[in-house]
Amino acid sequence: MKNLLLFASLSALLSFSASADDWPNFQGPDRLGISSETGLNLKWGDNQPPVLWEKELNEGFGGAAIVGDEVFLVDRDIGETDKLLSLSLKDGSENWSFSFDFPGKLSFHGSRGVPLVEDDAVYFISGFGQVFRINRETHKQDWMVPFREKYGVEEGTPKWGWAQSPVVVGDILIVPAHGEKVGLVGLHKKTGEVKWETEGFGNSHSNPAVLNLQGVEQVVYVAVNNIDGEKVGTTISVSPTDGKVLWKTDLYMNSIPIPFPTKVTEEFVFLTGGYDCGSAMVKLKKNDDGPWDVEKVFDMVQGTQVHPPFVIDDHIYFLANENSNHKGEKRAKGGLMCMDFDGKILWHTGDDPFMGRGNMILVDGHLIIQDGEVGFLRVVEPSPKGYKEVAFADAFGKKAEVDELIEKQKDKDVIKLRDYKMWSPMALGHGRLIVRGQTMLKCLDLRG
Numbered sequence: 001m002k003n004l005l006l007f008a009s010l011s012a013l014l015s016f017s018a019s020a021d022d023w024p025n026f027q028g029p030d031r032l033g034i035s036s037e038t039g040l041n042l043k044w045g046d047n048q049p050p051v052l053w054e055k056e057l058n059e060g061f062g063g064a065a066i067v068g069d070e071v072f073l074v075d076r077d078i079g080e081t082d083k084l085l086s087l088s089l090k091d092g093s094e095n096w097s098f099s100f101d102f103p104g105k106l107s108f109h110g111s112r113g114v115p116l117v118e119d120d121a122v123y124f125i126s127g128f129g130q131v132f133r134i135n136r137e138t139h140k141q142d143w144m145v146p147f148r149e150k151y152g153v154e155e156g157t158p159k160w161g162w163a164q165s166p167v168v169v170g171d172i173l174i175v176p177a178h179g180e181k182v183g184l185v186g187l188h189k190k191t192g193e194v195k196w197e198t199e200g201f202g203n204s205h206s207n208p209a210v211l212n213l214q215g216v217e218q219v220v221y222v223a224v225n226n227i228d229g230e231k232v233g234t235t236i237s238v239s240p241t242d243g244k245v246l247w248k249t250d251l252y253m254n255s256i257p258i259p260f261p262t263k264v265t266e267e268f269v270f271l272t273g274g275y276d277c278g279s280a281m282v283k284l285k286k287n288d289d290g291p292w293d294v295e296k297v298f299d300m301v302q303g304t305q306v307h308p309p310f311v312i313d314d315h316i317y318f319l320a321n322e323n324s325n326h327k328g329e330k331r332a333k334g335g336l337m338c339m340d341f342d343g344k345i346l347w348h349t350g351d352d353p354f355m356g357r358g359n360m361i362l363v364d365g366h367l368i369i370q371d372g373e374v375g376f377l378r379v380v381e382p383s384p385k386g387y388k389e390v391a392f393a394d395a396f397g398k399k400a401e402v403d404e405l406i407e408k409q410k411d412k413d414v415i416k417l418r419d420y421k422m423w424s425p426m427a428l429g430h431g432r433l434i435v436r437g438q439t440m441l442k443c444l445d446l447r448g
Contacts, residue, residue, distance in 0.1 A: 023066040023429040026114035026165035026207060028361070033310065035363040035428045040446040042366050042379045044391040049377075049444040051395075052432065053092035059438050060110020061163075061421075066429030067117045070095060073441070074111040074124050079103060082126045084115065084134055089432055092443060096139045102128055110438075112163040114425060123173060123189070127161030129153065131175050133192065143192035151179030158203040159256060167208045167219070169240035174219055178203040183236070184221060186243050196243030201225055201234040209260040210240065211269070214286045218246050220261045222271055224254060231255055235271060235282070237292070247292035252280040252299075259308040264316065264341060268297065274305025274322030274357075281343065298343040302333075306423050307359040310367065312382045315340055317367065320348060321357055328414040336369070338384055346384050353378065353389075359425045366390065368426065368433070374398040375422045375437055377444075395444065396422070396437050 202225030233253025335349030356372030
């Protein structure tokens with residue numbers, strides 16, 4: 001698949017000896033949502049993938065990381081305590097945990113983000129802005145930095161709390177501050193010491209993306225600011241070593257940024273989101289003696305609200321689903337969408353299937369898509385020629401309920417279905433797929 005050639009490998013950035021089959025942080029080994037595993041069972045037919053184990057959780061959205069025989073995720077006792085869990089990949093039993101008491105409730109309760117796991121430590125960010133380094137040997141915190149207090153961030157900013165997953169480049173842990181005067185922060189991962197800060201530029205629910213563009217390693221981040229009552233978008237690129245701004249643009253504005261920027265080519269970066277703010281492709285030109293040039297190539301009304309797109313063989317695939325087209329006849333405008341680099345939409349599935357604000361990963365030339373409404377799993381062979389589903393699984397046992405709702409409404413022009421908000425990112429490691437609903441974690445065996 002040529003998509004692997006479009007990206008300079010980020011493996012050298014990871015300062016830990018992760019196995020190729022690990023999924024050590026948000027979006028996997030290189031933060032691209034791509035698994036290197038092959039030979040897995042992706043054509044299920046009537047033989048659904050076995051559920052090895054399941055674990056009840058508190059309500060939330062936090063996703064899992066997989067390293068070796070351990071599964072890591074953050075759970076939250078609503079209103080009380082954040083808890084980092086280490087579970088057995090084999091059977092889901094608890095190996096150890098770390099708890100931090102912090103009273104408070106967020107809109108859309110529960111945990112966010114995915115832990116980042118290294119040889120000696122696990123990093124995570126709570127919804128209230130505490131940044132942790134947890135020692136894997138002692139299971140205690142080596143340090144904690146309370147960003148909300150440190151940077152004077154008002155309660156309710158960002159809207160649903162810190163939803164980011166940690167990003168490490170070399171010895172630098174990169175975290176959004178959301179402060180009025182400070183935007184991104186680089187911490188020394190061993191000590192928690194602040195190594196650099198950028199100026200403030202608003203807030204975001206998006207993740208910093210580590211991209212290599214035209215031979216330059218950089219951290220690209222999309223945010224929104226309120227200036228004199230008007231929302232202004234900012235996409236900013238900084239050097240991960242010292243926080244120096246490489247380029248910045250206001251050519252794309254999203255009122256609540258969530259998906260991170262996606263590298264398309266060495267020159268093109270795709271910016272997208274929900275809330276009727278659409279998407280934009282920007283073109284970059286590196287200058288030797290100053291900030292890079294940035295221009296907009298095109299924009300479009302379609303966007304994906306929660307999870308990032310995939311670039312596969314000169315095409316972009318994303319779930320064009322958001323609040324405004326999530327119900328009724330408007331669903332026909334969404335679904336999985338395939339477009340070329342010029343913004344031409346080649347096809348989209350509409351309401352058949354819609355798949356909600358779900359997430360995707362790429363493994364062995366196939367997209368595994370978790371339906372964000374009811375948790376159905378679909379294996380799709382990506383092709384510009386059209387939608388090709390090769391496998392389906394009712395991972396959370398919702399199909400009978402969905403079929404009953406459809407049958408009850410068979411005489412209606414518009415069918416209404418429940419949304420169980422299964423928006424958490426998946427993880428795939430050592431042949432095991434970890435999926436989450438609001439209150440249930442499941443491990444499915446994809447080993448042949």
